[in-house]
Amino acid sequence: MSPTSDLLAHALAQTGFHSRLSQQRRLYEAAKAAIHQQRLGAGSKLPSSRDLARDLGMARNTVIAAFEQLAAEGYVVSARGSGTYVADLQAHRASMRGVGAAPQTRSAPRHARLSRRGQELTAYAAGPQFEIQPFAPGEPDFSSFPFKLWQRLQNRVWREARHDLLDYGQSGGHLPLRRAITEYLRISRSVKVEVEQVMITAGTQQSLDLCAQLLADAGDTAWVEDPCYWGARRVFQARELKLRPITVDADGIALDEADLATKPRLIYVTPSHQYPTGAVMSLARRRELLGAAVRKDAWILEDDYDSEFRYTGRPLAALQGLDDDDRVLYMGTFSKVLYPGIKVGYLVVPPALIAAFRSALYDLQRPGQLTVQATLADFITLGHFTTHVRKIRQTYGARRELLRRMLAQQLPAGVSISREESGLHLVIELPDHVDDVALAQRAAEAQISVKALSTYYMEAPRRRGLLVGYAYCTPEQITDYGRLLGAIIAAGVRA
Ligand SMILES: Cc1ncc(COP(=O)(O)O)c(C=O)c1O
Known part of the structure; x- marks a missing residue:
């Protein structure tokens, strides 16, 4: 794998919490972030779409579409026959301000120009793109919230x-x-x-x-x-x-x-x-x-x-x-x-x-x-807090057990489920050769929001796995989507 492919693979892993984004969008976001942060400097040559597709395990069309979007927005330039290069953003910005540019070039609105820190921060911004779907890790069960009781207590505060x-x-x-x-x-x-x-x-x-x-x-x-x-x-x-x-x-x-x-x-x-x-x-x-x-x-x-x-x-x-x-x-x-x-x-x-x-x-x-x-x-x-905690602890504990049972019936050899007895999610531990990001993407296509463990690492991931939240799911959802998720994992591990 070339150093640039490696860099993009790493940047891609860091965008993993957008597991519902398409691969094309994730590659585009990862490359854009790397360019903004100057980890991919002006003039660097990107690998060919064929090589990058192979290195990242993506379809070539996906890579081509991401390159096209980057080109359309001025992040890269393609020179026919010689490849795709990172554009000089400074020169591009200068031209956007009208320095040495054609008179009809519109300058960027002042309010749109972010600080260096702002650009870096927003390059990876998670944003509100994450819809709550079955197995979204970390989401509590909103239906168990004691609405009426809360309303009564709140009314009393306001009455005073x-x-x-x-x-x-x-x-x-x-x-x-x-x-x-x-x-x-x-x-x-x-x-x-x-x-x-x-x-x-x-x-x-x-x-x-x-x-x-x-x-x-x-x-x-x-x-x-x-x-x-x-x-x-x-x-x-x-x-x-x-x-x-x-x-x-x-x-x-x-x-x-x-x-x-x-x-x-x-x-x-x-x-x-x-x-x-x-x-x-x-x-x-x-x-x-x-x-x-x-x-x-x-x-x-x-x-x-x-x-x-x-x-x-x-x-x-x-x-x-x-x-x-x-x-x-x-x-x-x-x-x-x-x-x-x-x-x-x-x-x-x-x-x-x-x-x-x-x-x-x-x-x-x-x-x-x-x-x-x-x-x-x-x-x-x-x-009320103690009562509420006791109640949801019981509910979540039962859901956790159900999910564990559902998955245990289906997961192939080499795949295990984390053992600890706490929290709002389980980790399904996958063999090293399995691409957990691709699996999470496949699950997202089936309306299941699991997150890939490898995307939480800053260094090379030591383990692959999927984070599966159970608190938010009803027992029926756990049964239905658990079966579906088990099948997706089994297919992914066999592939
Ligand atoms: C490790 C960890 N800490 C804290 C939080 C919650 O933070 P906050 O109180 O800002 O909602 C989360 C939410 O997912 C979390 O995963």
């Missing part, structure tokens, strides 16, 4: 007509909610926390962004799990951190000598249920990581995004509970356990960071939604 709830949120969020979360985290997650340490944020994404802004400078290193939650990766990239991908194995993040020779400012981990592999970080690894953070003077960002969904055994304690050196910032979210659009999460910071985080939260975000926070506080303190 409290003016203070209409203002911006100060002091890190609505105090009764912070108290309720403090209690919950102490009891359920063994987090060492006082109410002053809890900040209410607009979800994990915002918690991560605050941490990146306040604790690291552009160019600093962040250790991230490989494979990694793309939302976290995007935040760190947006803050111009240097990402060092660290291998994940069955015990979670696995530091080697070369990793330990680097000096991170931030370490992002999902210890309770590694996203996406599902690995639970062992106690030995937790201690090792805490020790490394102290030696390196780094902050650990613990993302405990779906810890409520543990189906057997005792809940696992949070890493933060083992931290005697105030190195861990712990974050959770109501996105999975209630509904994603609620946009409420929490961040627990060490005592020394309280003042800085409170003022930055206020200055940078102007938080609000105090009526939602008040409703949620009542929902928790009146015991």
Whole structure:
């Protein structure tokens, strides 16, 4: 495979979370991103459509169509007989501004011109293209939300007509909610926390962004799990951190000598249920990581995004509970356990960071939604949260078992299902030779939204697999689509 094919294959893998896009569109997006980021420089020659089609395992027509679209938009130029080359975007932009260009050239509207960072960020933007379909990983079951009860609690908040709830949120969020979360985290997650340490944020994404802004400078290193939650990766990239991908194995993040020779400012981990592999970080690894953070003077960002969904055994304690050196910032979210659009999460910071985080939260975000926070506080303190979690845990646990049974009947030899007993998705582990991206694409054509494990890796994927969400699916859908998915996988593995 030529270096350019290799680069495009890698870029293509990173667009994998658009699993519903056609292959042509994904290749176009991947090449465009590589050109914007100057990983494919002006003048570089692209492989022939025949070679690239072979290297990427695509139909030649797909490659030709993607090249044509890139050419139509000025990203590449084709010289008949000699091949396709990356265009000089600087010259193209200059001509678009009218510098040395024909007088009739229209200049690009000012508002359309993005910063360098903006171009890089939007090159891979996931956007709202992801429709929820059976097996979409991470989606909770909206039908189980207690609408009527919530409405009653919310009405009560509004009836009280409290003016203070209409203002911006100060002091890190609505105090009764912070108290309720403090209690919950102490009891359920063994987090060492006082109410002053809890900040209410607009979800994990915002918690991560605050941490990146306040604790690291552009160019600093962040250790991230490989494979990694793309939302976290995007935040760190947006803050111009240097990402060092660290291998994940069955015990979670696995530091080697070369990793330990680097000096991170931030370490992002999902210890309770590694996203996406599902690995639970062992106690030995937790201690090792805490020790490394102290030696390196780094902050650990613990993302405990779906810890409520543990189906057997005792809940696992949070890493933060083992931290005697105030190195861990712990974050959770109501996105999975209630509904994603609620946009409420929490961040627990060490005592020394309280003042800085409170003022930055206020200055940078102007938080609000105090009526939602008040409703949620009542929902928790009146015991409804615990009841809701118990109920959906049972529902999701049963769906998980059903999906496991359905798939187990059909999956061919060499394909296994991840064993861990938590979360909202299973990982179907595929043999190394199977192209999980192509399988996910085939599933998407059958209206099934699974995600390819390889697309979450920054380095060469160590494992291939499919992430299959079950929480959102009814038992009937699990039975019908599970059968279909099993058949697609069996055919893909045989091919
Ligand atoms: C690992 C991980 N963390 C956090 C979240 C949720 O983030 P937020 O609170 O921003 O919705 C997700 C959502 O899919 C996730 O997969």
